[in-house]
Amino acid sequence: MILAAGRGERMRPLTDHTPKPLLVAGGKPLIVWHLERLAAAGLTDIVVNHAHLGEKIEATLGDGRGFGVSITYSPEPPGALETAGGIARALPQLGPVFWLAAGDVFAPDFVFAPEAVQAFAASPLLAHLWLVPNPPHHPRGDFGLSPEGLALNLPDADPAPRYTYSTLALLKAALFAPPWCDIPPGNPQGLAAPLAPLLRRAMDAGRVGASLYTGRWTDVGTPQRWAELQQ
Numbered sequence: 001m002i003l004a005a006g007r008g009e010r011m012r013p014l015t016d017h018t019p020k021p022l023l024v025a026g027g028k029p030l031i032v033w034h035l036e037r038l039a040a041a042g043l044t045d046i047v048v049n050h051a052h053l054g055e056k057i058e059a060t061l062g063d064g065r066g067f068g069v070s071i072t073y074s075p076e077p078p079g080a081l082e083t084a085g086g087i088a089r090a091l092p093q094l095g096p097v098f099w100l101a102a103g104d105v106f107a108p109d110f111v112f113a114p115e116a117v118q119a120f121a122a123s124p125l126l127a128h129l130w131l132v133p134n135p136p137h138h139p140r141g142d143f144g145l146s147p148e149g150l151a152l153n154l155p156d157a158d159p160a161p162r163y164t165y166s167t168l169a170l171l172k173a174a175l176f177a178p179p180w181c182d183i184p185p186g187n188p189q190g191l192a193a194p195l196a197p198l199l200r201r202a203m204d205a206g207r208v209g210a211s212l213y214t215g216r217w218t219d220v221g222t223p224q225r226w227a228e229l230q231q
Contacts, residue, residue: 004103005051005080019053021103031103039068041112051080083195089187102167109215126175126202128209131163151210153203
C-alpha cells in the first residue's frame, strides 16, 4: 500500500494543484520511484489511497500497467482518514501481510526484499519498521532500536538513541484488529486515526521489529526540502 491521501499543507502553494506524491524528483513523480522499486521486486498488486486531488493521481498512474504493476485505489473523504484510518479503509483490498510506503518519501535505494517478507510473515511480529538516522528537521527521532532488532517505545526522559521512522514498513492485517485497533475493516464510519499509537501499543508488547536503513532518504515535507532534493 502506498499512502497518497495527505493534503500537504506545508508544501503549499505547490500542492494546491498537484498532489504531493506527484511532485517530480529526478525526472519522475515521487510515487513512481516506489512503483518501479516494487515492480523490480515482483510486487505488482498495489493499493493507493487518495483524497486531495485524487483524480489527478488516478489520471497520472491509471491502472499501473505503464509501470509494470496493477493499481487499485482506496478513495477517502475530504480531509482524509490519517494513516491508520486509511489503512483500515483499504484493508479489504490488502492481504494478511503487506508493505507500506508513503508516496511523498524519496528512497530510491530501498529494496522491497522477498526474504524480509518471508521472515516477517513467519514471526510473531505485527509490524517491522525501517528506521533512518534523524534528519535535521526531526532531531529527536521517533523510536529506539534494541540489539535484538525490536522497535522501542521509549519514554521522553530515556536518553537512549532514537531513530526516525522512514514510513517504509511491513505490516500484518492483525495490527488493525483488537486489542491494537478498534476500527472495523473497511472503516465504514470514516474514522480518522494515526498509526503511531497502534505501533506504540504493539511495541510495548514486543511485537514490532525494526531495521536501520542508511540509503538515500528524503521526507519531502516542505518546499525547501523538495528544492534541496532537486539538487
